[in-house]
Amino acid sequence: MATALTPQSAERYAPRVAATPVLTIAAHGVTDVGQRRDHNEDAFLVDPALGLYVVADGMGGHAGGGTASRLAVETIQESIRAARDGAPEVFEGANGVEDSRLPDLLRDAVEAACARIFKTAQDAPELAGMGTTVTAALIDGRVAFVAHVGDSRCYLLREGRIYQVSEDHSLVNEQLKAGTISADEAKHSRFKNIITRSVGFEAQVQVDLMGLELEDGDGLVICCDGLSNLVDDDEILQIVDECPIDASPARLVELANDRGGDDNITVIVIRAGREPILAG
Template sequence: MITALKTDTGKVRQHNEDAAGIFTKEEAVLAVVADGMGGHLAGDVASRMAVAAMEEQWNQAETVPSLPSDCEVWLKDRIHEANAKVYDHAKANEECRGMGTTVVCALFTGKFVTVAHIGDSRCYLLQDGEFTQLTEDHSLVNELVKTGEISKEDAEHHPRKNVLTRALGTDETISPDARSFELSDGDQLLLCSDGLSNKIEDHEIKQMLQAESAPQEKVDLLISKANQNGGEDNITAVLIELSADAKEGEDKC
């Protein structure tokens, strides 16, 4: 397994309110991407607190679940605990009132991955030449698409595209989603903030992942492409490739 991570402020914003991490424990790997929002620098606080909370809980866990159903429960519980920390911090600090963050995370424990998320940060899977979005955006425009009020094409340019229906830290009670998927050697999993997914078409992301290059080079290219296409938002990508042979210069778990 080869991992790569990069986060970038982009070309317009002054601060990076994205946060990400890749954490390992024996043969298991937890990857997390968070995209913060709300107030002056409060988004930065929310996203970093969420990732830090996930890392802390990961480090404190004596064992990692081995069954997909158990992993789904475990990840949801961790997101709920992270939510409590961010929500309580926002209540206690006036400058952080209303802050929140998206979270998408992936837990690998063998030949499957469990993906959990809240918000519109995404997880994609490239498997046997098929490129699939594993997460469903918790956003207003996605709800409008699901009800048939607007098309997917209209959603891409909708003026309220960034309005979320669910986020971490904004409410005391939240409802993250979690699903598990089988994996095999050669599969690639991409976690990203909407600063990437909003600026690069799916077919372009697929092409870049299929390139004969190391995961870190692919991540760097994705970030560069998003910036070339405007870079109006912060951009974060985590790429994990299931491979028996790590390329030189890459992190191998």
């Protein structure tokens, strides 16, 4: 049984492989405290049995950030598992993006996490104000659904190109869309860590949902801003394309640390293929 992971320093786990009717999915995740933080407030999940992959980047004083991210990952996993056990036919990969009920289940899971985190903070004053980003992918057959809140990211890698699937819920992104700052100014803005939406800060949250039809050779990368603030999209693409599935997350973390590692760093790399995907 997969578990939520919240290590204090880099931990590497053997890639886990799950067969689907059409594609084989391999995934590997790493988290690292970084170079400037004394504890890790990120959490991530790789659960091939559920086809569920989650990154959460917590925030809040004292132990709040770590508590929020852990609760988010645990609650989403519990919710999806309960939904599968109650209606296994929904998870049989027979439905496409338009017809699947999985997006509703994934949104419900994130909303349940939001309510749980908020209530926990209400019951424990020392955790007041805690919250977390959530970027979660649920893969069924050759379809992937992504739920997103905050500024962690999901990328699609396809045929030598990289696409950001999620949209950052951040002040800087709002400024970019309004045209008040340039892309270069955004990269160096002192406001780049301010997010406009989080899980658990309030009792309810609006969840973005995206659906993808996966193709042979596709990759997904889910990461927190501790990676994306320091490693460019094209560099993510190059490393994931060149490195084995069990080595690329650690190499991305290493590169972010080489550039200062000013935040916790968490990344999951997922590959889809018709043939088994082997580690290096």
